[in-house]
Amino acid sequence: MRLKRILSILWVIALFALLIGGLFTLGNGVAALKEAGFHIHPVYTQE
Amino acid sequence: MEGFLLGLGSGTACMAYCYPVLLPYMLSEGKDLRQGYGRLALFLTGRLIGYIAIGAVAGAVGGLLDGEVSSLIASGATLLIAVLLILRPLLRKRHRRDALCTRQPQPVFSQGWYFPLLLGLCTGLSICPPFLMGITRAFAAGGIWQGVVFFIFFYSGTLVYFLPLPLAGLVGKKIDIGFIADIAMVLMGLYYLYRAIITLIPLI
Amino acid sequence: MRVTHTRWLLSLLKTLPVSLLCAGFGFMAYMGMMGDLGYDHTLFGISIVITWAFISTLFFLMVHTGKTDRYRAILFIAYAVLFSIGFIANNIANRGAMFFTEQDIARCEIPFCHIATTMMLLPMAVGKTLLFPGSLSAILSMVILAVITALVLGRGFCGYVCFYGGLEDGCSRLSKKAKIKGINPKWSLIPFAVLITSMLTTLAALSPTYCFWACPFKAVTEYEKIVNPIVLIQTIIFLVLFIGLVVVLPILTKKRTQCSFLCPFGAMMSLCNPINPFTIRIDTEKCTGCRRCIQVCPTFSLTHESLQTGKPRINCTKCGKCVDACPRGAIHYHIRGTCPDRGHEAKRLIFLHAAFILLIAVGAPSIADGLYRILHLIVAGSFV
Numbered sequence: 357m358r359l360k361r362i363l364s365i366l367w368v369i370a371l372f373a374l375l376i377g378g379l380f381t382l383g384n385g386v387a388a389l390k391e392a393g394f395h396i397h398p399v400y401t402q403e
Numbered sequence: 404m405e406g407f408l409l410g411l412g413s414g415t416a417c418m419a420y421c422y423p424v425l426l427p428y429m430l431s432e433g434k435d436l437r438q439g440y441g442r443l444a445l446f447l448t449g450r451l452i453g454y455i456a457i458g459a460v461a462g463a464v465g466g467l468l469d470g471e472v473s474s475l476i477a478s479g480a481t482l483l484i485a486v487l488l489i490l491r492p493l494l495r496k497r498h499r500r501d502a503l504c505t506r507q508p509q510p511v512f513s514q515g516w517y518f519p520l521l522l523g524l525c526t527g528l529s530i531c532p533p534f535l536m537g538i539t540r541a542f543a544a545g546g547i548w549q550g551v552v553f554f555i556f557f558y559s560g561t562l563v564y565f566l567p568l569p570l571a572g573l574v575g576k577k578i579d580i581g582f583i584a585d586i587a588m589v590l591m592g593l594y595y596l597y598r599a600i601i602t603l604i605p606l607i
Numbered sequence: 608m609r610v611t612h613t614r615w616l617l618s619l620l621k622t623l624p625v626s627l628l629c630a631g632f633g634f635m636a637y638m639g640m641m642g643d644l645g646y647d648h649t650l651f652g653i654s655i656v657i658t659w660a661f662i663s664t665l666f667f668l669m670v671h672t673g674k675t676d677r678y679r680a681i682l683f684i685a686y687a688v689l690f691s692i693g694f695i696a697n698n699i700a701n702r703g704a705m706f707f708t709e710q711d712i713a714r715c716e717i718p719f720c721h722i723a724t725t726m727m728l729l730p731m732a733v734g735k736t737l738l739f740p741g742s743l744s745a746i747l748s749m750v751i752l753a754v755i756t757a758l759v760l761g762r763g764f765c766g767y768v769c770f771y772g773g774l775e776d777g778c779s780r781l782s783k784k785a786k787i788k789g790i791n792p793k794w795s796l797i798p799f800a801v802l803i804t805s806m807l808t809t810l811a812a813l814s815p816t817y818c819f820w821a822c823p824f825k826a827v828t829e830y831e832k833i834v835n836p837i838v839l840i841q842t843i844i845f846l847v848l849f850i851g852l853v854v855v856l857p858i859l860t861k862k863r864t865q866c867s868f869l870c871p872f873g874a875m876m877s878l879c880n881p882i883n884p885f886t887i888r889i890d891t892e893k894c895t896g897c898r899r900c901i902q903v904c905p906t907f908s909l910t911h912e913s914l915q916t917g918k919p920r921i922n923c924t925k926c927g928k929c930v931d932a933c934p935r936g937a938i939h940y941h942i943r944g945t946c947p948d949r950g951h952e953a954k955r956l957i958f959l960h961a962a963f964i965l966l967i968a969v970g971a972p973s974i975a976d977g978l979y980r981i982l983h984l985i986v987a988g989s990f991v
Contacts, residue, residue, distance in 0.1 A: 357946075364944025367884050368957060371759045375961060378755045379968050386747045393735045394747060399813050400715055400740040415733050423807035430803075578921060582793060586800035594808045594816070601837075 406553040409540065410560020413533040417561045420531040421450075422568075424484055424522060427591050429568050431492060431584030439569025445516060446523035447565060451558060453480075453527015458538055458554065473530055475606055480528035482599035487522055488592030492585035533561065618671035621956065625963045626663040632967055633659050636975060646979060650986065654978035658971055661685070666963060670956065675927025679767065680776055686970050687773025689977025691827040692990070694718075696980045698829050700991040706832040712740045718829070719746045721769070722872045723818050724753040725802055726809040739815055752969065753872075759961055761883030762876040765866055765906075766924035767962040768969050771824045775865050779857035779905055786859045792907040795867045795922060798874035805871050823848035823865060863905040866924075873906075877922040884943045885925060885958045889917040893937035900929035900938060925958065 378385070395401075425446060429439060457476070527534070537557040633655040665678045672678075698705050707717055719741040727750060730738050737746050756764045765772055805817035819831075820841055826849040833839050848869070856864040866873050880886070889900070894914055901909045908923040919929075930938045940955040941947055980990045 360944040361946065364884055364942055367944070368942060371884065372961065375755060375759045375964055378751065379964075382748055382751060385751045386744050389747045389751075390743065394731065394743070395736060396715055396740070396743055396746075397730070397736045397738050397813060399738075400712070418733070419810045423804075423811050426807060427800075427803060578799065579793065579796060583796050583799040583803070586797055587803045590800060590804040591807070594804070594811075 404556070406537075406540070406556030407560040409537065410557040411563060412560075413536060413557075414561055414564040416531070416533045418564050420529075420533065421526055421565070423591055423594070424488070424526055425565070425568060426571060427488070427584045427587035428491070428519070428522065429571050429584075431581050431588055433581065436569055441516075442519045443565060443569055445519040446526075447562065449520040449523025449525075450527040451523075453524045453529075454534055454538075454554070454558065457528065457530060457534075471606060474602060476528055477530040478599050478602040478606065480525045480530075481595050481602070484522065484525045484529065485592045485595035485599055487518070487525065488588045488595060490592075491518060492588050615671070618667060621670045622663060622667040625666045625960065625967070626659070628964065629659050629662050629967050629971060632971055633975070636972055647983070650982045651975070651979050654975045654982055657978055658975040661974070662963070662967065662971065666959070669959060673952065674931050675955065675959070676931045679927060680773075680780065682966075683767065683773040684777040685773070686966075686974055687770055687777070689981075690770040690970075690973040691774075691977075692980050693973055693976035694828050696990040697976070704832075706830050708832045709834070715740045715742065717741045719749050720824075720828070721749055721753055722822060722824075722870065723815050724750055725871045725875050726805050726815045726817060729806050729810050733810070738809055738813055739818075756965055757876055757879040758883070760876075760925075760965065761880040761885065762873060762922060763883070763885060763925040763958070763962055764876050764965070765870075765873050766926035768965045769872075770970065770973055771827075772863065772866060774824075774827065775853050775857045775863040776905065778854050779861050779863055781858050782861065785861040787856075788860075790860065790862070790907070792910050792920070795907040795920075797868050798866075798870050798922075799877075801869060802871035802874040817871060820844060821848065821869070823853055823869070825849075826853075861905075862907065867906050867922075873922065873924075880921050880923065885954075885961070886941050886943060887919050887923055887925060887929065888939055888941040888947050889914060889919075890937040890939070890947075891915065891917045893935050895935060895937075897934065899932050899934060903928050903932045925962075927955075930955075 425443075429442065432438070432442060457473075537554055540553060540557070637652060637655050662682065665682045669675055669678045695705055702711070711717060717740050719739060723739055723746075727737055727739065727746065730736050731750070737743070739746055756768060760767070801817070801821070805815075805821075808816040821844065823845050825845045830842060830845065831838050833842055848865075852865040852869055856862075891914070896914060898911075898914070901911070901913075904919075905926065905928060906922055906924055908919045909929060910920065913919050925940070927940070930940065939947075939951040940958050941951075942954050942957065945954070984990050
């Protein structure tokens with residue numbers, strides 16, 4: 357029970373870290389995805 | 404080998420064409436894995452029969468069918484898919500107890516075994532782009548026997564992408580996946596109805 | 608008297624983090640946005656201050672009174688209305704009209720919304736491709752935000768961050784009593800079917816089918832110019848869905864019917880609820896079975912079975928309506944893995960902080976923008 361409680365507190369802390377970190381590094385995330393090759397499908401970008 | 408690799412490479416396109424038809428149906432039919440693979444086998448058999456029919460007609464007339472005729476066949480098949488998908492959940496009596504509860508082994512080919520066969524046949528007749536690519540390369544293989552062998556290997560390559568499908572039926576501990584899948588089948592049927600109508604109207 | 612003062616001070620202290628965060632975002636928006644958009648300095652500054660005061664006050668009231676839903680609803684409804692005003696005004700300012708044309712599609716200038724994320728996931732996984740005629744950066748940002756929100760809030764997004772939900776939430780509170788009752792909760796599984804169908808048909812058609820065929824919120828954002836019979840049919844469908852599911856049925860049922868019976872994004876968020884730590888729990892020993900919570904739940908998330916198991920269904924939006932409505936105080940916010948009998952208020956606050964951080968990041972700019980448009984209307988006689 358105690359271990360479960362510690363794990364769930366860590367889980368919540370990790371989520372807050374993800375939330376705040378994610379919001380502040382959103383631009384980096386977008387750049388990384390572009391670098392990885394994500395693109396708009398040619399059906400929309402080709403004439 | 405080339406045919407098998409081509410089939411493997413076309414797999415994602417096969418998924419895009421066949422999953423919309425097959426996934427809601429597999430989800431709606433229940434959790435029994437043996438029956439799930441049985442249904443998949445029937446669907447793939449129907450699909451192969453459809454492909455062979457188109458291929459045989461094309462071979463007999465000495466080339467791929469004229470644009471209008473093949474569009475008519477494909478649209479008709481799409482319309483039939485739509486009707487099957489819409490009517491199946493509406494007409495089928497939902498079993499009150501899930502098969503897993505009965506503790507008895509269920510037959511691999513359950514009641515209504517003709518439905519996946521028919522669905523597969525119509526999917527085969529709808530002449531999707533991966534099939535067009537496969538049959539074009541088969542014709543170019545030089546000789547009927549080489550073409551047939553090429554196509555069989557091509558078809559086998561595409562099968563890999565269908566293997567995980569029956570596992571989808573295992574989803575649904577927390578929610579009534581059968582009901583969701585029935586609604587999805589009707590919605591998918593409406594989509595195929597729209598596709599059939601917009602391709603049939605210019606032909607008529 | 609001293610106890611009251613101490614309570615007030617404690618509530619103010621608990622509000623401080625959210626208030627400071629909102630002020631910080633507001634300041635960044637003030638410094639960053641004005642030049643790009645050509646906004647009037649004074650009016651924009653005023654709208655940001657009003658936004659900060661509005662959000663901070665409502666959060667303070669949530670903390671101080673212990674009630675969640677009534678203050679959440681005020682914020683949520685205002686957010687939805689102001690978002691629509693700001694969005695439409697921006698379209699008119701940039702494009703001269705509310706509708707978009709095929710040229711806008713060809714130039715990939717269609718704004719992206721979170722609902723379309725559901726249709727992007729399969730093509731992204733299969734081919735690293737996005738099937739939407741919009742800005743690549745904007746779409747990728749929304750997708751990343753959607754993933755973060757799914758992990759952090761689960762379907763709590765639908766209760767706090769969705770800029771459409773407030774419209775139905777508002778309509779559902781217009782009548783005192785429900786005229787249509789006894790709807791079978793199983794129909795709230797339809798969004799999962801819509802999710803599956805829209806994902807698969809988008810892959811098959813290489814086009815976001817839900818956006819073109821079923822999204823009711825085009826009525827308050829933007830829609831395609833009617834140039835052929837197919838677009839006319841699409842327009843009729845979305846108008847019928849908007850009037851039916853967003854306005855009329857919520858008034859008649861006092862439920863959020865679009866969220867319950869259609870929205871695929873809500874279905875996707877529901878699938879993330881089981882892996883989210885925040886949830887609601889019913890103390891089955893305290894519960895008397897009065898079913899008040901089942902009556903008030905806007906998304907059919909509580910059933911007779913919930914009262915026996917103590918847990919809501921998978922589609923709970925964590926709005927807090929049941930928590931506030933329970934006459935015995937038997938329903939609480941809960942964090943999975945912790946003791947269900949203790950720390951109710953702390954757990955509620957932790958969840959509210961997560962929800963408000965996202966609300967401020969996503970919603971505060973829209974609230975400020977909508978307020979700016981209204982102030983501009985008052986001062987200059989036009990929204991743009």
